Amino acid sequence: GAVVSQHPSWVICKSGTSVKIECRSLDFQATTMFWYRQFPKQSLMLMATSNEGSKATYEQGVEKDKFLINHASLTLSTLTVTSAHPEDSSFYICSATHFRDHEQFFGPGTRLTVL
């Protein structure tokens, strides 16, 4: 159990376009989902926390107008990178958790390359 999927697994886009990444909890209801970004040879950095039905909470330094997060259901959260630029190229990983649990279940990640 506790499977989290991400789609797409990789995406290449042109500078200035928007990209949407989906994160789904397949076999449990995720009251909270987290979005992380990982640059090469670096650790995972939390970008935002989203609770189902409410606005996401962004970490300091993360532009909420650039990284739009929607968590409209207990099994789906989306991250939209708006007007992507080459510096947004990174590995984006989501995780999901249930309010009773302290363990986060991670998706396989999405590798974004902006040309």
Added chain:
Amino acid sequence: AQKVTQAQTEISVVEKEDVTLDCVYETRDTTYYLFWYKQPPSGELVFLIRRNSFDEQNEISGRYSWNFQKSTSSFNFTITASQVVDSAVYFCALTGSARQLTFGSGTQLTVLP
């Protein structure tokens, strides 16, 4: 504020050697959870273990073992008789009352044949 320190950036060992990955943490929470994850080149995080702050028993799972010591705020991970397939980046992480995971900087382990 929470902090996780993995002082070893890279470790290289020869197959069958034992290797210990260090993890030191800081937190003001009295209840917290510690984790270890493995990240192979594919990028997907693989969960290895979770330990809560009230359980200081060491744990062994096959070739893996973990040493949790609250007195030194450490949660070290040992791989016995390492294998090439153990080559990966290993992350130690911490969560507390805020339920947000704080990751260490990771240790790149390379096991040479």
